Amino acid sequence: MxxxxxxxxxxxxxxxxxxxxxxxxxxxxxxxxxxxxxxxxxxxxxxxxxxxxxxxDVNYLEALRQRYWGRRDEWAWVVAGVTLLLCVGAAAAVAQWGLRASKQALFPLVLLLPVPVGVAFFLGQRWARHALLATPLVMAVVADVLHRDGRFLFFLCAVPGLLTALRIHRDVRNQLFFRLPVSAGSLKLLWDLRFNNPMARQALRFGFSSVFMPLLAPIAWVCGVLALMRVDLKATPPIGRRGQAIAGLVLGIVSPLLWGFVLVPVLDRWLSKMVYK
Incomplete structure (x- = not known):
């Protein structure tokens, strides 16, 4: 057979x-x-x-890539705003002190150094992403040449700008704006951050806030319950963040109890001692 x-x-x-x-x-x-x-x-x-x-609706990561491909992100507008403020600051300084052929008089023009980079960044020129990393250091070096006495302060001020530029350079959403290749893993992280059960993130946020403001606890309860109801790992795309929903719900339950049975009695005893001392 x-x-x-x-x-x-x-x-x-x-x-x-x-x-x-x-x-x-x-x-x-x-x-x-x-x-x-x-x-x-x-x-x-x-x-x-x-x-x-x-x-x-199936290949949601590719849909996410196409959604943001070549479209300006929040960082592009931040860079544009800072560039505009630098132009206004430089113009105000020149109008106030004038422009003379001396190092001290040319010092306000340092503010104009990032302007070409900022404009190119807003227009989506890829070279501007890398130039943005060097801009804070270049400004510090030029400022040091014009005014030697503030070297430490100049390079200290360059550190936050450099750290911000590094964050922008590594941002997945910003890479999509510049039409750069992004891995599926990075797209998954971006989708989780922005679209994967945002109610769970709200539950966790209100849960932490309720530790300091117990009146927010009911909002944490509602958000936590709704987020748990939406969790479906078999859906397409999968909906997760169960842990954040549970954490927000637990914090929303614990915080009123903490205030009612621990913090309020302690504060009451402390105030009583201060008043009747």
Whole structure:
């Protein structure tokens, strides 16, 4: 007795009828062969047919990439605002003290050094991303040449600018604005930060706030419950942050108890001693 299935009775791929099917699409259920099976980053071991894998509601990371591709982010507007303020500051300084051929008189022009970089950054020129890293140090060096007495202060002021420029340079959203290649893992982190169950983040935020302002505890309860109800790791895309929702809910429950049974009696005894001392 043979247990082999005749070739005529084997399940075939819906797209390639000549190929035997090795499974079904996780979305539409169509039979797919090894050539059709497509995995989507961020969805684990699930396999899809090519048509479903290209859908924005399935390949949500690619949809996220296209959503932000070439579009200005918050940092672009911040850089533009700072550039405008530097121009206004330089103009005000020149109007106040005038412009003369001396090092001290040229000092306000240091504020104009980042302007070309800021304009190019706002316009999406890739070289400006790297130039932004060097701009704070260049400003400090030029300021030191014009005014030797403030060397330590100049380089100390350059440190926050350098740290901010490093943060901008590493920001995934900013890389998408400049149309730079971004890995699926980085896109997943960006999606988790902005779109993965934001109610859970609110629950955690109000939970921490309720430790200092117990009147916010009911908001933490509501947000925590709603966030827990939305958690669905099998959804496409998956909805997580269960831990943050639980943490916010627990903090919202504990904080009123902490204030009612510990902090308020302690404050009452302390005030009583201060008044009747």
């Amino acid at each position: 043979s247990l082999e299935v005749p070739a005529s009775q084997q399940v075939r791929c819906a797209v390639h009828p000549a190929q035997p099917a090795g499974g079904t699409c996780s979305r539409c259920g169509s039979f797919i062969c090894a050539d059709c099976a497509t995995s989507v980053p961020g969805l684990g071991a699930r396999l899809y047919c090519a048509a479903c894998a290209a859908r924005s």
